[in-house]
Amino acid sequence: MTAWFYDHLFTHHPGVRGLFADHLDEQRDRLWAALGALVSHLEDTPTLVDMVRKLGRRHAGYGALPEHYPAVGASLIATLRHFAGDAWTPETEASWAAVYEVVSSTMIDAAAGEPTPAV
Template identity: 45%
Template structure:
């Protein structure tokens, strides 16, 4: 994955230093633009607020580690199937995330920064969706095996 690691880290540090509660703003934007995802978030707001920032910090720390990213993000994508997250929702979260970053970064949200985040989100979502598809195929196969008559 060839991402603009320096730009991603610098802009994220800036955003977190300006708005330590940026996740709160992220959910406000997400639920305002896509109210249909709200019922998926059953747990406490605190849990919700850890969702994106924690994961993003972990990912930004490991951007050079392709094997870790692949394993972790595929597994995370598979878990999201259980949360009821579907493929069409990924661009919604990307939209809310970029809107939040742009709003907090203000004048520092240059075309270069926007591109770095667009590419990074696409890469992250791509790996998560790959994990989600594999998990769905696995469960469809095991259901087929369970439904098949016993051998012999």
């Protein structure tokens, strides 16, 4: 799934390839581990917001800009849709899009040093 995600992202947005290390194996593990950690803390808002804000501040250091977030979100949702098969519904897609919007706007606000509204 992770390989498919990066192939999708770099095919549709080749400009972001240079932000990532040439060799992505370790990165692949960390990104999907983070998604698992986010999902497992969905009921624990303070921990979740703290994790996401720290992640957003680190991303400023990786060169991630606000305009990159929709590109990553589109590839993430395309990946989930591709692998979910028949389990994917319009409701599933709307839920993931809503979660990605909250996570990405929290990361962007934290990177800009602005207060983050409650999730």
